[in-house]
Amino acid sequence: xxxxxxxxxxxxxxxxxxxxxxxTYSDSASNYFPWYKQELGKGPQLIIDIRSNVGEKKDxxxxxxxxxxxxxxxxxxxxxxxxxxxxxFCAASRSYGNKLVFGAGTILRVKx
Amino acid sequence: xxxxxxxxxxxxxxxxxxxxxxCDPISGHTALYWYRQSLGQGLxxxxxxxxxxxxxxxxxxxxxxxxERTGGSVSTLTxxxxxxxxxxxxLCASSAxxxxxxxxxGTRLLVL
Numbered sequence: 001x002x003x004x005x006x007x008x009x010x011x012x013x014x015x016x017x018x019x020x021x022x023x024t025y026s027d028s029a030s031n032y033f034p035w036y037k038q039e040l041g042k043g044p045q046l047i048i049d050i051r052s053n054v055g056e057k058k059d060x061x062x063x064x065x066x067x068x069x070x071x072x073x074x075x076x077x078x079x080x081x082x083x084x085x086x087x088x089f090c091a092a093s094r095s096y097g098n099k100l101v102f103g104a105g106t107i108l109r110v111k112x
Numbered sequence: 113x114x115x116x117x118x119x120x121x122x123x124x125x126x127x128x129x130x131x132x133x134x135c136d137p138i139s140g141h142t143a144l145y146w147y148r149q150s151l152g153q154g155l156x157x158x159x160x161x162x163x164x165x166x167x168x169x170x171x172x173x174x175x176x177x178x179x180e181r182t183g184g185s186v187s188t189l190t191x192x193x194x195x196x197x198x199x200x201x202x203l204c205a206s207s208a209x210x211x212x213x214x215x216x217x218g219t220r221l222l223v224l
């Protein structure tokens with residue numbers, strides 16, 4: 001079955017700097033890759049997603065890139081703000097709406 | 113509109129007791145998912161309901177776990193004869209067919 005690895009497990013950045021979180025997946029049939037943000041005591045919230053027919057997607061300060069050949073995808077957050085501090089999870093699935101396989105998560109701390 | 117709701121928000125039980133966790137999906141969403149999040153870990157898929165199709169139970173960890181979805185809406189996850197290793201946050205998500213999964217706030221289960 002699918003296996004998703006996520007790095008780093010923790011990331012501290014200064015406010016205004018960029019943050020990058022990387023994930024790799026094992027199942028070449030996976031074609032949908034969402035990223036979720038989870039704040040303390042809350043459920044995960046989708047922040048951006050990408051499908052395998054696209055190499056990059058951007059939404060304001062957040063971007064996701066996908067390398068299907070290497071089975072890598074990454075989350076990029078620019079101009080980080082203290083409110084970006086949270087746990088971020090990547091995930092993969094074989095189709096949009098199918099069960100998701102999650103990475104272990106990255107704790108992002110933005111220092112002001 | 114209203115998001116996914118789950119109840120109870122917290123549950124403390126004794127080892128060996130049965131527990132029921134409830135999920136109210138977003139109105140009109142045909143797909144419903146249960147995931148489990150152990151402390152400091154990513155989300156682990158448990159079970160998936162899609163419309164009137166047979167549920168995908170491939171993620172249930174043992175036969176002590178079961179779930180049902182009545183009338184295509186509310187779902188109940190039941191854990192029989194709870195064990196300490198069942199302690200986790202149980203998250204429910206719903207989606208319109210083939211669309212983004214929206215998560216509820218979760219039920220925090222502690223088995224003493």
